[in-house]
Amino acid sequence: MRGIFDSHCHYDSAGFDADRYEILDELMGSGSSVTGLMHAATDEASIRFGIETAARYEGFYTSIGFHPECCDTLPKDPKRVLTEALGTSDKIAAIGEVGLDYHFEGYDRDLQIKLLRMQIELAAEYDLPLIFHCRDATADFLALMQEYKPKGVVHCFSGSAETARELLSLGLYLGFGGVLTFKNAKKVKNSFMAVPEDRFMFETDCPYLAPEPYRGQRCDSRMIANIAEYAGELRNTDPQRLLDISAENIKRLFKLK
Ligand SMILES: [Zn+2]
Secondary structure (H helix, E strand, O other), X not given: OOXXXXXXXXXXXXXXXXXXXXXXXXXXXXXXXXXXXXXXXXXXXXHHHHXXXXXXXXXXXXXXXXXXXXXXXXXXXXHHHHHHHHOOOOOEEEEEEEEEEOOOOXXXXXXXXXXXXXXXXXXXXXXXXXXXXXXXXXXXXXXXXHHHOOOEEXXXXXXXXXXXXXXXXXXXXXXXXXXXXXXOOHHHHHHHHOOOHHHEEEOOOEOOOOOOOOOXXXXXXXXXXXXXXXXXXXXXXXXXXXXXXXXXXXXXXXXXX
């Protein structure tokens, strides 16, 4: 397969410490099945990594933002860090990954919501789409989406088909990755089937969530071929066609050439 665009990856993760630039050279080199990568930033160091790496590889784009699980390590003025970063690169294509995550005990709901509001408002100000993360926080997340109606993608969508329809009706895109290929992921498969072709995008969330038959191993963006293969079976269509549509959707949302 060719023309793979990974709409959500974390090559700054410690999982790539041993061979980060070897893998990126390979993925971004000529003859690779991968042509585009979107870095999902999580904290200040991750924002820097995204901007630096985007300058190094043509097909590498970045988001900038603070992940809800990084609330403990926020800089004093997160908004200022983002606005200053915006002036330093023309390859910043989104604000992300931002959202709500109530999965682990001890999370600060009010702080997460305040941080998310700031980032949604900033994205609107700069006319940038958002990359959203939502885990165990559907009600609060939906309420904010209804309030702001932002442009963006809900990455690694794992909610019900009903929630998918609600998000789609608000104009959002939905991201699907390795989980789609897991045997017990019936809900995700049903949701994927509910998404019209012009509103889904493939992603890995690598190094996490490798698809079958690599489940449990370190993931990289080439494995989107396996996700597309599986998605093609589900939707009874050609996987390369789905890959191409996904790449088109990514380019449209993030306004890439
Ligand atoms: Zn992520």
